[in-house]
Amino acid sequence: MLTSTPARIAGYVGRKVAGTILTVLVLAVAVFILIQITPGDEAVAAAGPGATAEQIEQQREQLGLSGSLPQRLVSFIGSLATGNLGISSASHGPVTDVIAAAVPVTTELVVVSVILSVLVAVPLAALSAIRASGRGEELRRFLIVLVCGLPTFWLAMMLQWVLGAKLGWFPISGRYTIGATSVPTITGSTLFDAMLVGDWSAMGDALAHIALPATVLSLGFIGPAYRILRTEFITAAHRDFVTVARAAGHGRFQLLRRHIVPHVMTPLLILVGIEFGSLFGGAVLVESVFARDGLGAMLTNAVAQKDSTVVIGGVLVIGIIVVVVNLLVDVVQTLRDPRLRSAEMGV
């Protein structure tokens, strides 16, 4: 009882951040072990076909592949900590530059997809929970299996072909109409930059370009989100406190807003944290179809060009993004939920 509330919160966040750093370390070690145990010489692959023995040795030196195993692990972690991810064998520039250009593009896609998923899944779940009965279960089951079973990459291609190429409703590829907009680069994401400077026509253009990829990407998230939220809405609506509030004369809207939705937010937040990783995985597939130059397209190109430093760097950066998002979800969740708050920090 001696420490103040802000101090307790700071202590809690500090513990969480320390845990996250540990997790990133585990991830880095896992990637390092993977590189060591996979057959095939990375230096030979990075040096490219027809490289001389000297060039291969030079690559080995550059990639930190010379020396004993513990030495290599230390130099690997060391260069990560200093933000040095090596040189791309395809572009001959630092990997960090390649990644820095790609991160905002993918983030834009993932963020729009999450927003879209929530906007679709929450009302859908609420509506179907209000009219919950045994009927329609078969249809629901079919639709969920359908949404989960469609190959993302194929669906992306088919929508691009039908809605983009054939009907011309959406732009086929890219992030914006080339030459049509002159938005300054602030974040690197055309959509967010256009919003920041208030250029509405550029924003509309970016939104039109992101519509199809974001729809495809969000489908994989809407299925499970709908399923879990529907159950949550049904349970929440039958809680005692909701019955009491209803008896006290609260209207339907007020019940939803003040009592039911806050309850449903918890699983929704956890779900966003868990699914964030797979959204990045899905983004790899969607971006390569729609020619969006984000992390996914970067990784796909790097695999094709055997540019292993870029693949390793990209995987690590995606890992760090996922872990950090999970940290944020955890902290927001704890600050928001009074029960968790008292359990974790006693305030």
Added chain:
Amino acid sequence: MTATATPQRRAPRAAGAAFAAARRGWRTRHRTAGSVLDVVGFAIVGVVVLTALVGPLIAPDVYASHIQNARLAPSAAHLMGTDDQGRDVFWRIVVGSRTTLSAAVITVILYSVIGVLIATVAVLAPRWIGDMVMRVVDVMQAFPSLIFALLIAALMGPSLQSSIVALAATGWVVTARLLAGIMRETLTEPYVEAARTLGVSTWALLLRHVFPNALPTLWVKWAGDLGITILLIGSMSFIGAGAQPPSAEWGAMVIAAKGYVTSAWWGALFPGLAIACTSMGFALVGDAIHHRLSHRVKGH
């Protein structure tokens, strides 16, 4: 069953398992027994398995190109048309069914073995080792497996074998977590305690009491996993980390047809439909098995 549809608050781990289950589309409530969808699921899986067994034996050569027949629209002679090399798309899908299905089966077998081993270590080893293993499992679960698999396949050089190894190396996580939970639960059951008191060794306990107890859950998981693995094998081929041309692996067929989808849509549409149907078939079968098993338990 460990998988519950209601996420428990303050138990993100349990919630994680439930979300994973929901994502794979297993759990449904208020189901009527023997629904149409169960039949559809078993029918799809039956047809695909039969095609994979018999198809390649009766199919014509699907690798030789006949440029004069390139991009023919579907007709009686070519049910699903021909691709840019003049190869019959229907027969390529038939032959590819064996490639895709066997790759998925091998992947699931491999990672199930890894999952069993890791779960056993997590449960039987000293506490601190078990905790460390579960920490790694946590990290792995948050991480997109497709991206990890991409890394492994890139390091090994892209091929179907690489994508099998890569998916096996990343796919064990949920199996291990599920199994570790069931094992911990079962080891404290009175009948297991009784057997232990009678002097049955730990390994015999595991083989005779614990694993058989986990089997029903695993059947459901395996069926659902096959569906997901078929999607992943296709995805790996699609991003160029898996099967390479001229393979008739379904995902490889879709990417090969990407360049000419506007002029000959059939080259991409049908292999993708094959992936979608097969994956849904396995999901429905998993669902059906789950339903039957939970029904039988209730009946007792």
